[in-house]
Amino acid sequence: MRHLLFAAAASLALAATPAAAQDLRADIAEEMPELIELYRFLHANPELSNEEHQTAAKLAGIARDLGFTVTEGVGGTGVVAMMENGPGPVLLLRADMDGLPVVEQTGLPFASTVTATAPQSGVESGVMHACGHDTHMTAWVGVAQQMVERKADWSGTLMMILQPAEETGEGAKAMLEDGLFTRFAMPTHAIAFHDAAAGPAGFIGLSTGYALANVDSVDITVRGVGGHGAYPDTTRDPIVVASRIVTALQTVVAREINPQEPAVITVGSFHAGAKHNIIPDEAELLLTVRSYSDETRAHLLSAIERIARAQAMSADIPEDRMPIVTIRDGEYTPSTYNSPELTAHAHDLFASTFGPNRVAMVPPVMGGEDFGRFYRANNDIQSLIFWVGGQPMDKWQAAGGDPAKLPSLHSPFWAPDAEAVVATATEALTTLALDILAKD
Known part of the structure; x- marks a missing residue:
């Protein structure tokens, strides 16, 4: 352009x-x-x-x-x-x-x-x-x-x-x-x-x-089990899980969407914890998701939920602490x-x-x-x-x-x-x- x-x-x-x-x-x-x-x-x-x-x-x-x-x-x-x-x-x-x-x-x-x-x-x-x-x-x-x-x-x-x-x-x-x-x-x-x-x-x-583009705002609350930073084996670290989610999300557009179909998943905010030696209970990711067709949009949003859950499962996060994925429908722009x-x-x-x-x-x-x-x-x-x-x-x-x-x-x-x-x-x-x- x-x-x-x-x-x-x-x-x-x-x-x-x-x-x-x-x-x-x-x-x-x-x-x-x-x-x-x-x-x-x-x-x-x-x-x-x-x-x-x-x-x-x-x-x-x-x-x-x-x-x-x-x-x-x-x-x-x-x-x-x-x-x-x-x-x-x-x-x-x-x-x-x-x-x-x-x-x-x-x-x-x-x-x-x-x-x-x-x-x-x-x-x-x-x-x-x-x-x-x-x-x-x-x-x-x-x-x-x-x-x-x-x-x-x-x-x-x-x-x-x-x-x-x-x-x-x-x-x-x-x-x-x-x-x-x-x-x-x-x-x-x-x-x-x-x-x-x-x-x-x-x-x-x-x-x-x-x-x-379609514009979606997505929040992911990654829940874990917090504890002392000196004893990570007693915790389920949500920061590590959230980091894996961020990395895995990069493969959605690269490996799941037709290369000729435009799409974007950007993690715009990653927030967790308040002190050096405390593993927190939660980490928060804020995403913007962009697409043109409604079919691509549906695939992206579904993939985000799938990946968030899969990464939590791989870290042995308890079922009752699975990530919460919130698609902000009120802020969606078609x-x-x-x-x-x-x-x-x-x-x-x-x-x-x-x-x-x-x-x-x-x-x-x-x-x-x-x-x-x-x-x-x-x-x-x-x-x-x-x-x-x-x-x-x-x-x-x-x-x-x-x-x-x-x-x-x-x-x-x-x-x-x-x-x-x-x-x-x-x-x-x-x-x-x-x-x-x-x-x-």
């Missing part, structure tokens, strides 16, 4: 603007000062997952002023803005609203100084839009403005949603369970974008088929699937609009994104989420196109070129929306 992005960046400025896109681009340019003012407000005032009250109210007010029929409080703090404009497809266009418990260190004059206590951890922290959701919301408003101005050019229903709690994997599920597709409308199409730290500002990347037909069409449409040097097919990633739940709720929906590069061009070129040398998403230093991201995303989403909802 790095080389594809760098090749595109090297000739980004050479792409000509097609005549058909000039009017839309000019109209977006006129709105950019107002949009960037909104972006800076959103950036300076982030809210954590499921706490997006001020954000939702502000953006709901903007949508109402534009003429949308707006419903707040869907799935918690979610917002649904509907505009019916004659017969035709139903297009869902989504932006996510939540920030992250990160202390901002960008040095921007509008940097966040917000602090809050995360409900899940109970830990007070700074809050920051370190994943770029502020650019997503700003472009959402930009698209709404352009679609209202162009009502004579399209027919159908525009279903614009602001989703809470993407970072915790809860928001899309909550909105669906609150009747998103029954209270409002069943979409024929669903589109969104995400800013990207792995690409230069203004570059568009698309993946066909699986684009983002894989995101881009409909191949819509993806191919969008690629060609974007290439003709922005020029082929700004658009490319890119590999899928193992990150998670709950946008995929909308497609999973109804596989007849044509669904697409695409990337818009956010790295400032001067920094990208100075780094030689190597994203490892630059701040990533979720970094306290993430400061995308907001003007390029918002302008590109607004134009791309509006262009695709007008195409999907084009009059016969």
Whole structure:
């Protein structure tokens, strides 16, 4: 992906603007000062997952002023803005609203100084839009403005949603369970974008088929029989058992999964004991598990339980002290699937609009994104989420196109070129929306 992005960046400025896109681009340019003012407000005032009250109210007010029929409080703090404009497809266009418990260190004059206590951890922290959701919301408003101005050019229903709690994997599920597709409308199409730290500002990347992964969090409590470190023969050491589990887990992807099927098992935390000379009763492992297909996901989760039990048995752990494997279903984020037909069409449409040097097919990633739940709720929906590069061009070129040398998403230093991201995303989403909802 790095080389594809760098090749595109090297000739980004050479792409000509097609005549058909000039009017839309000019109209977006006129709105950019107002949009960037909104972006800076959103950036300076982030809210954590499921706490997006001020954000939702502000953006709901903007949508109402534009003429949308707006419903707040869907799935918690979610917002649904509907505009019916004659017969035709139903297009869902989504932006996510939540920030992250990160202390901002960008040095921007509008940097966040917000602090809050995360409900899940109970830990007070700074809050920051370190994943770029502020650019997503700003472009959402930009698209709404352009679609209202162009009502004579399209027919159908525009279903614009602001989703809470993407970072915790809860928001899309909550909105669906609150009747998103029954209270409002069943979409024929669903589109969104995400800013990207792995690409230069203004570059568009698309993946066909699986684009983002199933994400599971798994806890393993390894139980043993504790005792004095000087007399290990009188104990059943859970640290040794947990270490064997960590090692054995490495063979699951390497030896049980087809080499052409992506999968990840990462042990992110190993905690046990409190003193040098005490063998503890328990050790705790925290895992992240990634996959694309549901079949691979099921195999990985089953293998984790099998290996944990087998390693305990090999250490003669009593039956009543077998490991406890907890799959955190509430934190599960399903894989995101881009409909191949819509993806191919969008690629060609974007290439003709922005020029082929700004658009490319890119590999899928193992990150998670709950946008995929909308497609999973109804596989007849044509669904697409695409990337818009956010790295400032001067920094990208100075780094030689190597994203490892630059701040990533979720970094306290993430400061995308907001003007390029918002302008590109607004134009791309509006262009695709007008195409999907084009009059016969």
